[in-house]
Amino acid sequence: MSEVRTAAERLATAAREKVACAPVRDLIGEAEAYAVQQHTIAARVADGARPVGRKIGLTSTAVRQQLGVDQPDFGVLLDDMAFADGDVLPTHRLLQPRAEAEVAFVLEADLVEGPFDEAAVAAAVGRVHASLEIVDSRIAGWDITFADTVADNASAGLYVLGADAKTLAEVTPKEVAVVLTVNGVERSAGAGVDCMGDPLTALAWLATTAAGLGAPLRAGDVVLSGALGPVVPVQAGDVVEATFTGLGTVRASFGKEES
Numbered sequence: 679m680s681e682v683r684t685a686a687e688r689l690a691t692a693a694r695e696k697v698a699c700a701p702v703r704d705l706i707g708e709a710e711a712y713a714v715q716q717h718t719i720a721a722r723v724a725d726g727a728r729p730v731g732r733k734i735g736l737t738s739t740a741v742r743q744q745l746g747v748d749q750p751d752f753g754v755l756l757d758d759m760a761f762a763d764g765d766v767l768p769t770h771r772l773l774q775p776r777a778e779a780e781v782a783f784v785l786e787a788d789l790v791e792g793p794f795d796e797a798a799v800a801a802a803v804g805r806v807h808a809s810l811e812i813v814d815s816r817i818a819g820w821d822i823t824f825a826d827t828v829a830d831n832a833s834a835g836l837y838v839l840g841a842d843a844k845t846l847a848e849v850t851p852k853e854v855a856v857v858l859t860v861n862g863v864e865r866s867a868g869a870g871v872d873c874m875g876d877p878l879t880a881l882a883w884l885a886t887t888a889a890g891l892g893a894p895l896r897a898g899d900v901v902l903s904g905a906l907g908p909v910v911p912v913q914a915g916d917v918v919e920a921t922f923t924g925l926g927t928v929r930a931s932f933g934k935e936e937s
Contacts, residue, residue, distance in 0.1 A: 785896065
């Protein structure tokens with residue numbers, strides 16, 4: 679456990695001092711990575727943060743192959759990570775931000791007892807939103823392995839939900855297509871099928887994994903289901919907008935100055 683604490687402290691110091699750190703894979707293996715994440719989240723909660731959901735990462739086959747892993751990962755969303763459509767985001771809180779366009783689910787029922795398949799998790803979904811996730815690694819140069827990113831709360835940073843909400847009767851997540859622009863220039867494009875074949879498949883994986891760890895998904899949770907297209911680096915002054923078929927648009931800008 680000393681290695682878990684040391685890894686968590688390294689990541690916490692990087693976040694606090696806004697100076698990216700060395701990878702933590704010299705301290706831990708994949709088996710200890712979620713323990714580091716849990717240590718970090720517990721510390722944040724002790725300081726007053728409130729969990730509001732989860733984010734799924736590594737939903738792309740290409741990215742999993744790049745990192746040499748055969749499964750996605752997940753992190754915890756906290757209340758101070760959440761922003762509204764059109765908000766100016768606090769760039770000064772971020773180290774190495776990148777933007778992703780994702781389908782987000784808001785649950786209206788608990789997902790406690792499996793088995794969970796796409797139909798089972800769909801029945802628990804209340805709302806579907808367009809979303810932007812701003813991923814951010816505390817590890818210098820994004821030099822990450824699976825253990826590094828899991829320990830670093832799946833590289834979670836901030837997220838933005840689109841103002842429009844749909845139901846699953848109105849939109850089919852795997853059929854959604856998206857174009858992401860930065861300052862009006864297209865930088866990324868993708869589709870729901872690029873997220874594990876179906877964002878609901880990603881949600882089913884998360885529900886199974888979370889329940890197995892004794893921390894099941896609950897009504898009211900926000901779930902970011904994973905990137906639909908390539909991740910795009912962003913910086914202060916940028917304006918990012920993602921336009922989804924069936925879900926509308928979601929937009930955010932990055933503040934130029936600390937506030």
